[in-house]
Amino acid sequence: MTLKTKPLSLIVNGEAVGPIDVPEDMMMLDFLHEYLNLTGSRMGCGQGICHACTIAMDQPGGALMEMRTCITGAHFFAGRSVHTVEGWASRDGQGTVTALSPVQQAFISHFAFQCGYCTPGFVTAATVLLDRLKRTPVRRDDLERVIEAALAPHICRCTGYVRYYEAVRQVILDTPGLLAG
Numbered sequence: 001m002t003l004k005t006k007p008l009s010l011i012v013n014g015e016a017v018g019p020i021d022v023p024e025d026m027m028m029l030d031f032l033h034e035y036l037n038l039t040g041s042r043m044g045c046g047q048g049i050c051h052a053c054t055i056a057m058d059q060p061g062g063a064l065m066e067m068r069t070c071i072t073g074a075h076f077f078a079g080r081s082v083h084t085v086e087g088w089a090s091r092d093g094q095g096t097v098t099a100l101s102p103v104q105q106a107f108i109s110h111f112a113f114q115c116g117y118c119t120p121g122f123v124t125a126a127t128v129l130l131d132r133l134k135r136t137p138v139r140r141d142d143l144e145r146v147i148e149a150a151l152a153p154h155i156c157r158c159t160g161y162v163r164y165y166e167a168v169r170q171v172i173l174d175t176p177g178l179l180a181g
């Protein structure tokens with residue numbers, strides 16, 4: 001049996017990737033793991049439910065949106081720009097992390113995760129939420145609902161939800177311009 005492949009080019013964490021011959025039916029999660037060695041996005045349910053495999057994709061205009069890579073083919077991302085959990089921290093020219101993103105730092109400061117399996121998905125969800133609030137600030141009295149709506153799709157089997165919520169709330173309150181009024 002021969003595997004049908006076709007070339008794939010895209011931008012990952014700001015770097016051009018490809019063209020690489022990739023099986024036509026390969027899921028994005030497998031492409032990230034097997035071809036790019038970006039293993040931070042997790043395989044959980046493999047069915048689009050747990051959101052552990054979530055990455056972010058740039059939409060036209062630049063706004064981020066979440067994408068589940070276990071149910072989205074790699075070739076869907078042809079020509080697009082995506083961000084994996086490996087891309088949120090700042091790095092020096094050698095690729096060494098020099099500073100975590102505000103969300104990552106808040107998750108550590110709040111002891112938000114336990115085993116950490118769900119954490120890449122939560123980091124991405126919170127980062128996408130911050131990006132959205134920069135464009136459309138939220139009223140203070142609507143903040144809890146907005147955080148819950150952003151994080152609710154993500155499953156944490158260690159049930160560390162409260163600290164994730166608290167960490168995200170703190171980042172939003174500490175970041176100028178995210179609250180309206």
Ligand code: FES
Binds near residue numbers: 046069
């Ligand atoms: S592994 Fe993708 S949604 Fe669960």
Ligand code: FES
Binds near residue numbers: 114115156157158160
């Ligand atoms: S910290 Fe273990 S699954 Fe969330």
